Amino acid sequence: VVAAALAVGGLFARLWTDAKVSTVGEAPFDNPLVIPPVAESTVEKDGTRVFELRMQAGETEFRDGVKTPTWGFNGSYLGPTLRAQRGEKVRVRVANGLEEASSVHWHGMHLPARMDGGPHQMIAPGATWTPHWTVDQPAATLWYHPHPHGRTEAHVRRGLAGLFLLDDEKSARLPLPKRYGVDDLPVVVQDVRFDGSQLAGDRGLMQNVGFLGDRTMVNGTLRPYRQVHDELIRLRLLNASTARTYAFGFPDDRGFSLVGTDGGLSARPAVMDRVQLSPGERAEIVVRVEAGERVMLRSFPQDNYGDAWQRRFGGGDDSFDVLELRAAERLRPSPGLPAELVEPEVPREEEAVRGRHFDLKRSGINGRAMDMGRIDETVTRGTTEVWTIRNTNGMPHNFHVHDVQFRVVEVNGAAPPPALRGPKDTVFVPHGTTMKLALRFTGPADPDTPYMYHCHLLYHEDEGMMGQFVVVEKGQPAGKPPGHSGHT
Ligand code: C2O
C-alpha cells in the first residue's frame, strides 16, 4: 500500500511539475532555421512526376556536440518538401530502410484508398512501395507521415514527417508571398524533451493526451531564427506534434492574416491575433514585419481547451517561444494582400443526403476500438454527408478524415469562427464540443480498401481511437479489408 501510494504520489508530483511549461524569454534564439529542401523529382515521358523517399535511421545534432538517434526521410530527421501542381500525375517510390515495418500516409490528399498509405499499405523493412495518383485538388499545405497501426506516435515522434505542397493556377496568380524559404516559410512545429542524448517519449510517460515535450523545434531546429528581407512573410504552420495543441500569435498581439487552412486557401484573408492548431492541422498566415525588428512567433496558453484540469494536464496552460523572425534593416516592399483569394472547394450542408454521428471516447469512436478487419462506415461515391462529431469525454481530442477536405458547418450550434471556414481535414474537438462537418466523397469506389478517420492525438489513435470507411458505388456492399494482422 505504501509503495502504491508512493508510486501514485510520484506520478502526481511529476504531472504537477510537468504541468506548466514555459520557454518564453528563456534563451537566445540563435540557431539558423533549417529549411527542408524541396525534393528533387524526375518527369517521365507521360508527364508523371517521380519522387524518391527513403525512411532511415540516423543521428541528428540538435544541440552542439550531442548526437541524438532519430529517424528521417532521405536524411536523419524529418523529410524534404514534396511539391506538385494540380493536374499532375505523381508517383513516389517509398523505400523502408528501417528495421521495422511502417507506412507513409499523404495527409490531406484526395487519392485512391490503395495509395493512401494507411495501416493497410504497410512497407516491410527493405521493401519499396510505389503509390501513384493524379493531383486533383486546390493548392494547399499538406504533409506526409507514417501510419502503422499502434506505432504511429513512435514513428512520427522520432522524426518521420515532411511537407507536401500543392500549387495551382489560381495560387500562382495571386500576389501572396511565394518564394519558398524567403518570404514563404515552412514552419513544422514539434515539441520534444531530451533524456540525455536521446529523445524522450517512452510509453510510460504517456498520460492523458499523450506525450508532451518541454520545448519546441521548428523544422528540427531548437531556438531557431530566420532573417527575412520582405515586409510580408507567409508562414505555413504545421502542427506535427503528436499530442500538443498550440495557439500561435505574437507577443505584441499584432494582427496577422489567415490566408489558408488545412486543404487550401481561404475565400479572403481574415485578420486575427491567435490561431489554434491541434496535431495535424495547418494554417497559412501572413504577418507584416518592420525593418530591423525581431519578432517572436509564440504559442500562448489557451482558454478554449476544456476545463481547468484539462488545460493544465493537456498542456493548454503552456507557452513557448517558437521562431524568431529577424527583419533586415531594409525590406523589400510587398504587394498588399488581395481582398479576395479563391472560392474554397468544400461541400455545402444542403447537398447532404445523409448524416452520421461520431462520439469520441478515449476507448474508441462510437464505443468501438479500431479493428483493421472491420469496416465501420460505408459511403456512396458522389454523395455529400453531414457528420456530427461530439466530445463529452472529459479530455481533448481532434478528428481527422482521410481523402477529403470538409467544411465545418457548425461548432456548438453556431457558425464556425474564421479559422475554421476554409477547407479542413482535421479539427480540434475539445471536451464539451459538438461539431457538424459537410464532407463530399468523390471516389474512386473501392469496397475492399478502407480510409481512416481518427483522433490525431497519436497516442489516442494508436490505442484505438480510429475507424474505417469505404467508398462504394451506389448499392454496392462493403467488402472485407485484407491484411488483418494475425488471423483470417
Ligand atoms: Cu495525419 Cu490518418 O493521419
Ligand code: CU
Ligand atoms: Cu484523442
